[in-house]
Amino acid sequence: MDTIIFDVDDTLYDQLVPFKIALRKLLKNSVSEQLLHEMYVSSRKHSDALFEKNLSGEVSLLDMQTYRITAACQESGINISFQEAVDFQENYLEEQHRIMLYKDIELLLDFLNSKNKQIALLTNGDKEHQSMKIKQLGLINWIPKEHHFISNEIGYGKPSEEVFLHIEKKLQLEKSKTVYIGDSFENDVVGAKQVGWHSIWMNHRKRAMPDIGIKPDLVFSNTKELLDSFQK
Structure with a gap:
């Protein structure tokens, strides 16, 4: 080639590393490694589903970011508020500065x-x-x-x-x-x-x-x- x-x-x-750190902060460490992995995969799925709408301007970047973690949590039987989703995204972004x-x-x-x-x-x-x-x-x-x-x-x-x-x-x-x-x-x-x-x-x-x-x-x-x- x-x-x-x-x-x-x-x-x-490894994108899972910053995700896990941010999610553990959100859920106060009360989550297994398997569930962390499942929620990461779910979050990526929901992010991809909204990507084209974000690209076209129909959905804002913040709305996409908060939706994907909220939806991933819901699929695992966990309910979080909009502010908690925002806090997660801020922590996730902070950890991405260490990748x-x-x-x-x-x-x-x-x-x-x-x-x-x-x-x-x-x-x-x-x-x-x-x-x-x-x-x-x-x-x-x-x-x-x-x-x-x-x-x-x-x-x-x-x-x-x-x-x-x-x-x-x-x-x-x-x-x-x-x-x-x-x-x-x-x-x-x-x-x-x-x-x-x-x-x-x-x-x-x-x-x-x-x-x-x-x-x-x-x-x-x-x-x-x-x-x-x-x-x-």
């Missing part, structure tokens, strides 16, 4: 640069928020700013074809020599495959593969497997 494009959230770092790259991802980025590969980022979300995380992760050390693509800045979000085609034009890439790596089957795998890119699904949350006639080229359950696949 000549061009390797990465998702950011829960692909390059770190997976160590194997650092090694992979070093390796790809040593091979003169074209590397880019494609992430859904608010420009300011995602830029903060990109900065915190130090990704500018490997990936030039002009290769940072954020959905709300482009005007289209994954899995729409438009956002992938936008990157094709900007990077002048070849479909057959391009791979997109991400953790969301619906956004990352489907989005990449529908425009003819290769796809690697980072399925470290052990989600079931949807039976929709689309499959990733490779599936990995951890970043060590991903690193090894490139270094072979």
